[in-house]
Amino acid sequence: MRIPLSQPSITALEKRYVNEALEDGWISGTGNFVTRFENALAEKVGRKYAIAVANGTVALEVALRAMGIGAGDEVIVPALTFVAPAAAVRNVGATPVFADIYANTWNISAGSVIKLTTEKTRAIIAVDVLGNPCHYGYLDTINPVIPVIEDAAEAHGAMYENRPCGSFGGISTFSFHANKALTGGELGAILTDNPEMASLLRILVNHGMTSERPYWHDIVGTNARTNNLSAAIGLAQVERWNELTEKRQQVAAWYDEFLRETFENTLLWRRPVADYASESCWLYTLHHPQRNEIVGHLRARGIDSRAIWTPLCDLPVYKDSCRGEYEITRHVGYGAFWLPTFAAMTREQVREVAEAVKEAVASVK
Numbered sequence: 001m002r003i004p005l006s007q008p009s010i011t012a013l014e015k016r017y018v019n020e021a022l023e024d025g026w027i028s029g030t031g032n033f034v035t036r037f038e039n040a041l042a043e044k045v046g047r048k049y050a051i052a053v054a055n056g057t058v059a060l061e062v063a064l065r066a067m068g069i070g071a072g073d074e075v076i077v078p079a080l081t082f083v084a085p086a087a088a089v090r091n092v093g094a095t096p097v098f099a100d101i102y103a104n105t106w107n108i109s110a111g112s113v114i115k116l117t118t119e120k121t122r123a124i125i126a127v128d129v130l131g132n133p134c135h136y137g138y139l140d141t142i143n144p145v146i147p148v149i150e151d152a153a154e155a156h157g158a159m160y161e162n163r164p165c166g167s168f169g170g171i172s173t174f175s176f177h178a179n180k181a182l183t184g185g186e187l188g189a190i191l192t193d194n195p196e197m198a199s200l201l202r203i204l205v206n207h208g209m210t211s212e213r214p215y216w217h218d219i220v221g222t223n224a225r226t227n228n229l230s231a232a233i234g235l236a237q238v239e240r241w242n243e244l245t246e247k248r249q250q251v252a253a254w255y256d257e258f259l260r261e262t263f264e265n266t267l268l269w270r271r272p273v274a275d276y277a278s279e280s281c282w283l284y285t286l287h288h289p290q291r292n293e294i295v296g297h298l299r300a301r302g303i304d305s306r307a308i309w310t311p312l313c314d315l316p317v318y319k320d321s322c323r324g325e326y327e328i329t330r331h332v333g334y335g336a337f338w339l340p341t342f343a344a345m346t347r348e349q350v351r352e353v354a355e356a357v358k359e360a361v362a363s364v365k
Ligand SMILES: *Cc1c(COP(=O)(O)O)cnc(C)c1O
Pocket: 054, 055, 056, 057, 058, 081, 082, 084, 085, 127, 151, 153, 154, 175, 176, 177, 186, 187, 188
């Protein structure tokens, strides 16, 4: 593809940190870039503790295990998201239950959560889909005894009522996969303000072992650690946080500008942003009833546009998770598509993609 969907931004800073890690020989999970990355991330989102892990999926799995969630338990997750939260729930032996979304944010609907809550419900995973914060005000009032886990994998830099995404829920998680707004190649993090939870998380990700007593295991852990090279890239990216997220916002603003008239005169619309939130655009997302033709048209021109995720409620492997109605999820899921969005994108590239979108929309009318 001539214009990729996504592209990491790697500068001299990332290279310098990786080289430092290579030269001093610390490349495993015990290197000092891991700690520096954790501290910088915790400070950036205003949380007391951050624990670096291998990726954003394992971050969710470890969070669920730390909360004691397993066989016989249910966890409510949105039906429109990347699959990782649902898979994480299944991988700890619990059952994900899919909630519908709000039409005006594309995020988990509190009304749907209320209907799906049972005596087995142990948590809600609130995903800030595509960089748009969930309505934490509503989620917190649903049922104070059901904890929220925030999955902020797509929301570096987004804010809910002036508070950063990645700081909500008892536990929050991030991904720093190569196609996220900030990356470490493969890297994730678990954050909390609770000191006991933080030490439990640390023990779980490190073979159930504490540094005080080597090769003694009170609990069954796993190895979910990241490595010092990924953390070195991750630290550089956290230090460039504002630059990286502002550049993506600029790309989104250019798309808005070039497509404004098309939004007014055709069936094309942009993913809405809630008025309580300030989004941090991860991937610029549009909706059109003839989505597949439009994506095909763009791809034929070398533009790596893609249809959004298949609604999870339509995946046979998760059929036991469908206990509600998914009208809005399906409406969005079968009409939404992504345009290339990355920090290094130029105004000219954005203009070219927008022109191709206009052409495609005119051709399907
Ligand atoms: C990318 C993503 C993840 C998983 O992150 P990985 O680091 O790729 O494992 C989890 N949740 C959401 C919402 C994501 O978009």
